[in-house]
Amino acid sequence: MVFTNSSGLVDGGFRVLGLGLVALLSACARNTRPEVPLPPRVTLQQATQLVPPDEKDREGWAQDVLAALEAHRLYPSAEAVCSVLAVIEQESGFEPNPAVPGLARIVQERLEAYADKLGPLGPPTIKALLEGKAPGETQTFEQRLKLVKTERDLDRVFRELLEHYETEHPKTYTAAQLASALFKSSRLEDLNPITTAGSMQVSVRFSADLAGGDEQAERRVREELYTRGGGVYYGTARLLGYEAHYDDPIYRFADYNAGFYASRNAAVQAQVSRLTSIKLVQDGDLLAYDKQGEPVDEDSNSLKALLAFRARYAPEDLSERRVRKDALKEKEREFEETDTWEAIKHSYQEVTGEAPTYAQLPTVTIRSPKLSGDRSTAWFAQSVNKRYQRCMGRYTALPK
Template sequence: MPCLSASGYPLRGPGRLIHREAFMSHLIVCRHYLAPLLATLLLAACASEPVSQGDASKPGSAAVTGPAIARPAPLPKAQVPRAPASMQSRIVRLLPARTVDRNGWAQDIVTALAKQELAVTDENVCSVLAVAEQESTFQADPVVPGLGKIAWKEINARAGKLLIPEFVVRTALSINSPTGKTYAERIDKLRTEREMSEIFEDMIGEVPMGKTLFGNMNPVRTGGPMQVSIAFAEANTDGYPYPIKESIRHEVFSRRGGIWFGTRHLLNYPAQYPDHLYRYADFNAGWYASRNAAFQAAVSRLSGKPLALDGDLIRYDSELPGKTELAVHTIAGQLSMSQQAIHQSLKLGDTSEFAQSDLYHRVFVLADRKAGSRLPRAVLPGISLKSPKITRNLTTAWFAKRVQWRQQTCLKRLGSL
């Protein structure tokens, strides 16, 4: 006799339907037939033993397991955070024996990382140390050979633009300075950028010709053990943990200030780089220069216009569009963007937001498609380094690779401590 479906509706029998009025009689009969069968099944289930984990591999065993949970890959050793006190002790042992006040260096580096909420890892410590070694060989106030000549050249160049003869300048700087020595004597004996900065400060404040030549702009623009930009430091004072004795400029020339602001410039900004190599390039060329150089390479590929991969997306000396912006204009139709929208996006080139802009994404979608593969999102900028202190033909790429070599050497040594 056919039974009811689970829904309570009659099942189809052989050639006929079970009618509703026979419902109760069918239900009773079904229970009569099914009850013994259900009892047998329950007894069998109770008699069976659970399969242990150890039995799961045996033939005929069937273990029920949940979905596999993927464990996160362990961090590389160089990226594992360390206790500040432990790291400080390791840095002291790592620094060259000739380094003056190794404990002070170690404390300043750990403080800069911890107070800026950056991970105190071997990778970050060695990045800071690599830049400091490259720029100053671990000297808080590094000596610059021939600095007196460099200073005179700068002074005479400013005077020449104002048609002031050199002998007039020499005469004006023969008066005594606040230290008791003449300005000319102090310039002749210059050894460090800190000393040169202080001379120019005195000249601008005390000597009438100092104001004429330099206005209120001290020509010394970088300083300290990491050669950080003074303008950058003055614009990023939030969270500075030390008392400011005289000015941020003076703090930059101290070991603690130079390390603090150097670390801020090197590590404390969001950048999705595959390697710290590109942070070293940015340290030399400016934040996001490596990302922007990759963008310029993509624009050049799409537009067919050769571009200098310098990371500068707009002109900072004029409202007129630069070469990169003009190249983007030629593909504006492909991008479905107006020139005004393009300009507004390019103005974000010094910020992390540029990588989220429509312009950035559309350019790389088209460039990747044309290349047939994903193009790099970071490229070492092709910038020649120019400074009165530089006597060789050096580039940002050279600087970045040199610092990376120092960092890798540091990691090997620090990893053994």
């Protein structure tokens, strides 16, 4: 797939089919970009035909997808359009504000778990929070939570609850926050189970960061995500708005679920594991992260394996400090320009006699209160890819 910025230069994504990885890496090594002819630009009429035929307002969805690509300066190729449509179909079935089966039950279980973590303070604290009412509401928060059907309904109730107690009952709110800290539980804000939202189930944190990163941005974004245009706008940025040299869209679909460059990094983990004989979970994370997505001080198993690789294969060329510094770039394209990356790829080729792969599907288990059971990133990527292939089949069948 080819994405370009406004200047027309290739800006990342899957390259045109037939472009070999070797040629691509050679071009990157020379700090030049391969000249790839752009595929035909998808028109609104064509994009409308790419939306599954049984969906309502096909043209409306097509307009929003093309608008999102334009807003992020991504070239509207069939591959780009079908990638976005495939994720929408997988994540929401083309519903801007999807309903979640058993949502009231999910909320109740989350509140009970939170109360248990607070110990003796838990039940009375939660009871006090839920007995209140937002301005203009006749029902308590507890009554409203029992009636929620969609993500937006639940999201709004939780936000109103927090705003109400922050302003009207600061002592109760502070007590709950203090109890949370004492018992190392979640913050009250973390009670909200809606961490991904909208038609593409994009990360709320990612979307808020894209919009500015402050509290006002998050409030605004949480409303925008439940509109068709907003969900597609933020989801498109998350799916296609970064450069990666994947030769198959399935890896980008896996990244959408597991995190930026998870597929690329899973291949690195597999190669380091083979070189060092250290068994690693190939989840695409070279470092360990906290709930806010920040690296923690404790060394992950993958980082320990990287250091073991350094000691065995590159003790003079790589310092421990360099490896640790390079690993901090694992969520960036620039990781591929580091000494650590180069050493791993070179050693793997030399030791095994095999060309190192650029990407593989990461091994990640998906657990969510929205799912009836555990899934995997591979399952997600393969499911999206099937929808993508059907979309591309519709494009191939269009009159040119």
